[in-house]
Amino acid sequence: MPLDHNAPPLPPVVLRAVPGAEHVLTPEALNFLAELQMRFGLRLHALMVARTRRQERIDRGELPDYLAGTREIRQGIWKAAPVPTALEDRRVEITGPVDRKMMINALNSGARVFMADFEDATAPSFANIIAGLANLIDYRDGTLEYMDDITGKTYRVGPVPALLIVRPRGLHMAEANVLMGGQPVSAALFDFGLSLFHCGRALAATGRGPFYYLPKLECHAEAKFWNEVFVYAQERMGIAQGSIKATVLIETLPAAFEMDEIVWELRDHIAGLNCGRWDYIFSYIKNLRNHPAYLLPDRSKLAMDEAFLATYAARVVKVCHRRGIHAMGGMSAAIPVKDDPQANDAAFDQVRADKKREVGMGFDGCWVAHPDLVPVAQAIFDADMPGPNQIRKPRQEWRIEPAMLLKPHQGEITEAGVRLNISVAIEYLANWLQGRGAVPIHNMMEDAATAEISRAQLWQWIRHGALVRTEFGDERRLTADWLGEMIQAEIVSILERIGPNGFHRGRYPSAARIVQEAATAETLPDFITTPAYDVLNALD
CATH class of the missing domain: 1.20.1220.12 (Malate synthase, domain III)
Structure with missing residues (x-):
């Protein structure tokens, strides 16, 4: 794709002044963001319209199914580009918001990976988003630290931090505080573009990035969109093609039927798929909203080893290992319980059982939400996964029919x-x-x-x-x-x-x-x- 520097776009208009903005929203960074928005904004709008049309068809009774036109991709013998050395072992990943203190604690948690989350774990006030991007810049420069004014304690990133992966906001979101042509810019392009502009070259130089999690994709056309964004951004920034590696969260029902196709579109830039289980449950309800046959019971009854959730998890492992990439397990949301040893033990037992199930299915890693749970999950994966991953363990014996991905859980609503x-x-x-x-x-x-x-x-x-x-x-x-x-x-x-x-x-x-x-x-x-x-x- 040729670059056109003859007609530079007008820079975006920033509507709100917040601390740290001058550090993040430099003229050069805003020009890069403007290029992304100008080149890809209309395409993104068309993809969002396509989401609406897809939902209308489901509402009318056209249930999700494997795509007839991509059978050759699903049945073909091919693999994605090799996973880089820095991402070979991802057995425990910790996720959290881009708050400064929480980032430092997560980087120091002992987890192999920290996902800095601009999406579901961060309330996207402009101050929060800009502060998170500024924190990434300080991480790049080795100056990320925090002093607690109350305790006087200083927090600094240790000598062996977790590998950083950034999750930008979803494709459906807008950044209302930055306008271009009178319209809000894409929040996804905002988070991705500014993080790559400021940190991409430095991370690529060390072989530790730039790495991303891509949330809420619904189809392979959206994966193709991201791949083209990556290709353009790497060329524009002078970063070698294929340096960006993305892990796609399979957290929407339509995406579960297009896993192979999503990997195919991102085959030069993909490192894995992840079971975004909570958003996946939400997407199941949302997509099948008009159909009473898919009524779900209490949330507490939605076990990962039953019905549509078990099938979905199995398909993630099957597709990933066939294509040579990581299958990442879901979040264990339980957290330690202070001053209640019995409840605390129950929470830890819940995490152990969840991780035992995941490693037994063949997952190559998992998520936790709290630093104290890192050693708990690590012990399970260390015991049952002696190598850096289980990618070479195939799961082709699992035959997964479309109806299995739709089977609802049974149980009471109370x-x-x-x-x-x-x-x-x-x-x-x-x-x-x-x-x-x-x-x-x-x-x-x-x-x-x-x-x-x-x-x-x-x-x-x-x-x-x-x-x-x-x-x-x-x-x-x-x-x-x-x-x-x-x-x-x-x-x-x-x-x-x-x-x-x-x-x-x-x-x-x-x-x-x-x-x-x-x-x-x-x-x-x-x-x-x-x-x-x-x-x-x-x-x-």
Whole structure:
């Protein structure tokens, strides 16, 4: 693709001044962002329109299936480009927001990889995003440190940090604080472009990057889009082609049917696929929203070794190993429980069982949400995976039919499950609107994906008139009115816990309104974070 330097685009207009912006939004960096937006913005818009059209077909009854036109790719004998040395062993990865202190703790956690998450674990206020990008620059320069003003303790990156992988925001998101041609720029191109501009050459020079996680892809056309972005960006930045390596999160239902095709489109730049299990559950509900046959029970009943989740995980391993790349397991969201040894032991046992299942299936690595869980997961993988990975362990004996990827879990919908979804969604969104994207709730580290599951389940249960087992043992059909009563009860509970001043300062009224509107909308909203982002910007 030839480069055109004869007609440079106008630089983007930055609408908001935040600390550190002068360090990140340099004229040269903004010019590079403008080039990406000008070259790829219309293509990205067309891909988002295609998502809408695909969902309309599913709503009408055309269920997801393997693509007839790409059978040769699925059945062909081929492999992706070799995984670089730095990515050979990824047995434990820790994920977290791009907050300075949390980044340092994650880099020092003992995990092989740290995923710096600009997406689900970061509330995308402009201040948070710019601070995260500035932190990447300091990491590049070896100056990433943090002093706690309260304790006086200084945090610095140790001599053997985890390998850094950046997750930009999803293709559907916009960065409302930066305009080009009067329109917001793509949040995905913003995060990717600026992180690559500032850090790409330095990481490539050491063989430790630039590496990315790509979230929420829905089809191989979107993978092709990212591949072309990579090719252009590497040429523009003077980085050798193939230096960028991406791991694609398989966290949407349509993508589960196009894994081979996604790998094929990114074959020169792909390092693996990941089981983004929480977003995948949300996507399952969202894509099959019109079909009562796919009604799901309480979130607590959605075990990874059953129904559509078990099949999806098996297909990730099968496809990855056939194509010579890593199959990365999902997040264990349990976190240590202070002052409760019994609950703490239960949380650790839950993580051990989850990682034992993953390594036994053939996964090459896994995710944890807290530094204390790194040695727990590491011990499981060390015991059962003596080599750096299990890529050479094939899984071709697994025959996976399309219906298996759609099979719903069985189980009850309970009043306790409904109330838990209300509680998690409101509590998480209230924190998100205050700028926190990773939130401990009920001894779990919750991010945007679990809030999406919670409100999507509420919508699905109302839409299809689900019968709910009440706390008295009888059954009652869930309605918008009953949901409103339970949301009101949750608000009263929060008021009793933190008082009226804390209730309003904590953004709970806005959070409760967003959750109720999303759960009772005529059509299930694509993402609850889209209306919440408008509120976040207004509050910011």
